[in-house]
Amino acid sequence: MSAYWIAHVTVTDAEAYKGYQQRAAAALAQHGATFLARGGEAEVLEGPDLQRHVVIRFASLAAAKACYASEAYQDACRHREGAAIVHLTIVEGLPEP
Template identity: 35%
Template sequence: MPAYIIVQVDISDPQQYEAYKKLTPDTVKAFGGKFVLRGNPVEALEGSWDHDRLVMLEFADKETARKWYYSKEYQAAKEIRESAAKAKFFLVES
């Protein structure tokens, strides 16, 4: 069953965040994942949205999504992201 990682991001250092964005796609691809969307700005049709960016990744299943998130390869990129942005990651199955 497909699984999705949904991420809300607030960027504090755009230049450093660009470095993170360059590293992440190869790590996602290595686990058979893909970007469903990488968007900003987000238009709130109901409620409010006060974040800089919304990202959605798709993986074959939750186990693979977790393996990607905790992988050595992604952890190196994550370290860069943590110095450039605050993010919340959510894992859901379809």
């Protein structure tokens, strides 16, 4: 069953954030992640106005958790410190019909 990372990001230092993006892309690829939404036009209908929205699909909840815990992704996160405010949730998807 698929699982998803749902991230809401407000970038506070665009130049520093690039270091995270480059490293995170490699870590996500290592875990078979697929971007379903990444930035783009969005409208917040309820809750705080967050700048950037990202949805990433993984083959399983275990894969989503393993990616987050991986050394490669944690290294990417260290390059994001001070460059963004991030809210990240991992959620299990519904069974395929």
